[in-house]
Amino acid sequence: ILNVEQSPQSLHVQEGDSTNFTCSFPSSNFYALHWYRWETAKSPEALFVMTLNGDEKKKGRISATLNTKEGYSYLYIKGSQPEDSATYLCAPFGGNYGQNFVFGPGTRLSVLP
Amino acid sequence: ETGVTQTPRHLVMGMTNKKSLKCEQHLGHNAMYWYKQSAKKPLELMFVYNFKEQTENNSVPSRFSPECPNSSHLFLHLHTLQPEDSALYLCASSQDREPGGYTFGSGTRLTVV
Numbered sequence: 001i002l003n004v005e006q007s008p009q010s011l012h013v014q015e016g017d018s019t020n021f022t023c024s025f026p027s028s029n030f031y032a033l034h035w036y037r038w039e040t041a042k043s044p045e046a047l048f049v050m051t052l053n054g055d056e057k058k059k060g061r062i063s064a065t066l067n068t069k070e071g072y073s074y075l076y077i078k079g080s081q082p083e084d085s086a087t088y089l090c091a092p093f094g095g096n097y098g099q100n101f102v103f104g105p106g107t108r109l110s111v112l113p
Numbered sequence: 114e115t116g117v118t119q120t121p122r123h124l125v126m127g128m129t130n131k132k133s134l135k136c137e138q139h140l141g142h143n144a145m146y147w148y149k150q151s152a153k154k155p156l157e158l159m160f161v162y163n164f165k166e167q168t169e170n171n172s173v174p175s176r177f178s179p180e181c182p183n184s185s186h187l188f189l190h191l192h193t194l195q196p197e198d199s200a201l202y203l204c205a206s207s208q209d210r211e212p213g214g215y216t217f218g219s220g221t222r223l224t225v226v
Contacts, residue, residue: 004155034214043115044203046214071128089156099168100146101215 004104021107023090028068031094080111119218134189143149145187146205
């Protein structure tokens, strides 16, 4: 099984700060890399699906980039708000990761008002 | 609500008890999954059902027994569990196992005493 790493493990920022965190994957042989957002006591929710090297996706203040040559994806949050507090998971799918998602351990973000 | 409903939300059971977790989706998805999240570990895949047929058992102990009577319902039968089985159990569904992402339920928080 190929392990997916995420850093940092947790992050505390002040409201209004911009932040970013990293998903690192040992192999770029996958069909897609997904980002999920998981708020406490709720369901993980799909954020982005990224497939191509150089992909950049954006949803409001949150954006993500994919670099398959160097084996990482970044998630950026601009002007963090308390409602952004959640655990952010990345998960490659397909190829060397098989036909099921391999989830990273997540980055737990806390945005302090 | 995401469209995937899990019951109960919380469960406390003794090691000699038998209980079942239930997952239900009416999204028209063909694939359903059980995941486990233990403290400080990534989401771990347990079982996959595709068109009601079990396609994967990720080396899960036999004290966990899945059942998928139809494409909309998935159960996880539990018996003679150990305290280390205490975890959050998440159900998810997807359409034809394509990399379009999973829809997750909110999970069942299981405590084995």
